[in-house]
Amino acid sequence: MDLVKLQIDGKEVEAPAGSTVLEAAEQAGIHIPRLCHDPELSPWGGCRLCVVEIEGMRNLPASCVTTAAPGMVVRTGTPAVIEARRTILELLLANHPLDCLTCEKTGDCKLAEYCYEYGVKESSFAGERHNYGIDDSNPFIVRDLNKCILCGKCVRACAEMTGKDNLDFAYRGFHARVTTFGDTSYLESDCVFCGNCVSVCPTGALMEKQMKGKARRWELKRVKTTCPFCGTGCNFDLCVKDGKIVGVASNPDSVVNGRALCIKGRFGWDFVYSDKRLKTPLIRRNGKFVPVSWEEALDLVAARLKEIREKYGPGSFAALSSARCTNEENYLLQKFVRAVMGTNNVDHCART
Template sequence: MSEVTITIDGQEVTVPAGTTVLQAARMAGIEIPTLCHDPELTSPGACRLCVVEIEGMRNLPASCVTTAGDGMVVNTISPDVMDARKTVIELLLANHPEDCLTCERTGQCRLQEYAYHYGVRGDVFHGDRTEFPIDDSNPFIVRDLNKCIRCGKCVRVCDEVQGRSIYSFAYRGFDSIPATAMDESLAESECVFCGSCVSVCPTGALTEKMMHGVGRSWELEKIKTTCPYCGVGCNFDLNVKDGKVVGVTSNAESEVNGRALCVKGRFGYNFIDHPDRLTKPLIKKDGEFQEATWEEAINLVAEKFTQIKQEHGGDALALFSSARCTNEENYLANKFCRAVLGTNNIDHCARL
């Protein structure tokens, strides 16, 4: 593959032909802000935040849709570039409710981050403001179009990754929004609530309903693990606060699934601390379960199994292991059954 060499902020970078200026800058460790760009999706070049100055070009091109040419000289932090970016953010804030105090996305909102970084306040431009009712018609996703910056990532991820095209842009100009078919609520649409749109939304326009109010992003510890539902083996981050799982978010480093998840994986976690969880060993006495200590329960089971084994042989015992348990646990179950109970009567629900 042929290569091109370009200079970005005085630094020479050699990249494969066809690389965009944005990608080249990131490969060189130079950060350019983006709102509508996503490495897994097509680039519409819509938000204009990633503009740069390129010698010999008349205006400021968007780096996400400009292909690096050999010998190109790029400046990502010139005064004109900084001014342009500030204006973009000022315009976005002119129609954005600045309720960062209560917004669920605070701390991981790209708009908030850039406003802070570029020192932009929301009182520069004064004009119309859109007012949309909040769509919380379903148990999973809260859709607040007042916070939407029309980056279109939700439209693209639903089309390009999920293949469902629940959203597309409707209406014109200032009134345009990413809408469902016939502009219905998500609950009324064909949405299957995989939450991919939430995982790419740069602002608080799309948020996980069940994570509202449970903790600020910086308070949440993220632990990468493997989903307990189907056999695909998606990875995600369990979000933990004060020793409690309060949410699931995508982890882009997941080999199998990237950021994609399904409704069960992303929103099916709150069985973990459901009040129905069994918390104590139980022994049935006269038809009623009574709480017991681990010692009592284990001793009783050991005694009964030993007795059956002695009286009827190991084959009078059997063990159902579990496709929900870990490999290590299944290994031990297999060892326990064969070596301790003394029978090969072990199976699980592989056939069901």
């Protein structure tokens, strides 16, 4: 691979040819703030928060769309750069609700993180503010355009990850907003509710409805696991608070799927808490199911299966294992059928 050599903040840096200045800096351990940039999405250069100084260049180029060139001399933290970033943050705050006390995104909000880093408390640019209605027409995604900073990540996620092209910019100037074709609610649009837009949103503009009011972001224990629906094998984090699942969040370290998920993986987990879940063993008595203890249920199963095995032989027993259960559960079930019941009559739905 061809490498280019450049200097960033006085450090000699080598990066693969074609890297952006932002990627080269990242590789050298220098973090440049960014709101619209995302390694999984195409470069955008819209938020300008990643501006840097490059010797010989006019103005401050956005590092996420500037290709690293041999011999470049880059400075990422000069007074002009800091000033520019502060101004950008102030401009964003000029039209952003400051309800961080109750905002669902608090603790995981990129805008708040950079305002903290750059000491921006409020905006000196007073002016008109949006007052959009909140779209919570569907059970999965809450859309609050008042918190949208027009970084376009959701637009690119919908087009480039999911390929649905359901979102784009509409209207002009102050009225510009990201919306669906025909500016409808998500529910009336072509949305497939994969929630990939939610997974990339840097602010509280797009949020998981199921998690609303359930937990602050820093309280969540995240347990990486594998999706229980189709055979793709996507990974995600189950978000747990006080021993209860409150939602699913993408885990970018998932080798199969990255952050991409579908409606089932991201929002279908609530079957776990369906009020129809069985919690105690049931025995049929006089045609009706009666709740019993585990001991009683297992004693009955063991006694009846022994009896039938002895009376009719092992071939009179058959078992179905499950393509939804773990390898370990399947291994044990087939071992039970073969070693305990003495038959190879075990199958599962691979064929049906």
